[in-house]
Amino acid sequence: MAAPAVTAAGAEEASPLSQGIARLLHELEVLPLNGEKAEVAGSFSPENFVLTNYSFWLLVAVVLMLVFFIVASRKSQLVPQGIGNLAEAGVEFVRNGICVDVMGPEGKKYFPFIATTFFFVLINNLLGNIPPALPGTGTVGTTFLWGIIVFLVYNGIGIKKNGFVPYIKSLVPSGTPGWLAPLIFTLEVVSHMLRPFTLGVRLFANMYAGHIMLGVFAVFMAISLEHFTPVSALVLPLSFVMQVLLRVFELFVAVLQAYIFTILTAVYISGALHASEH
């Protein structure tokens, strides 16, 4: 029902629509806070290291998270109340639902890293749902960096646990015929190299696409209010309903993506821990 109405409006008023979409994409662009366009494209000169709109909201999210946990843990009691209860539920979920579930009892050792990852991604994803804010995880910069951190950490853990040579050897399962080993090794190395990349792209794509979806329906609403035609009477309420539903869906996606990011981190660490066993 929604789709034909939407395309009808788009065909009728192509020019304001493309204007609206262009403005929407501009809103989501990475820009320095002083408003001037950053010199991107592989330039590492110091004047490019500025506070952008995304990194500003990332800092806000981190400060919020710090304040939340400091306030929650200030009066720690045996039976927590209010905000402490919320924090404890979250921490317990990460410890039992992710660390112990995926890695077994020894997973508790890696709880600090897992919890940091989870709450960092979660607070950034959630903050992006409050209108003036942008999700800190909505740029490839943040998400790829976290992917690379996860890659370094799980390989470091694997090398520390198994030793460097056995860890590299474990990429080829024992019992592989000799002529097949180079092929398997190459495949495994490529799949490991893809891990930080897919972690980063998954999170970025979900956050960015979610905001584009919200924005597109907002653009439809704005256009149907500006150029009121009989079609608008149909598009306006439908877009409004979609906007509300998508907002709820975005909250769900924010939590789900934080969960998936963290659980894949746990799976990678678990795989590195038990590398020599298979």
Next chain:
Amino acid sequence: MTGSLSVLGAALAFGLGAIGPGIGIGMIGSKTIESMARQPEMAGRLQTTMFIALGMTEAIALLGFVLAFVLYGA
């Protein structure tokens, strides 16, 4: 619009690349629901495994997504 063929290529890369993972995610979901209905006491562990499998399936669709961006810029 310049480079409209690369735009078409980008759309095709994502559209065609999403078919396989789409089927895969559907199968993961249906099998998980089936298993949960059969053994409700296993629901927690099945869910964890389902999300891991979802993550790996999604990764294939994401490769198409990135390729679309690369082609769009070309």
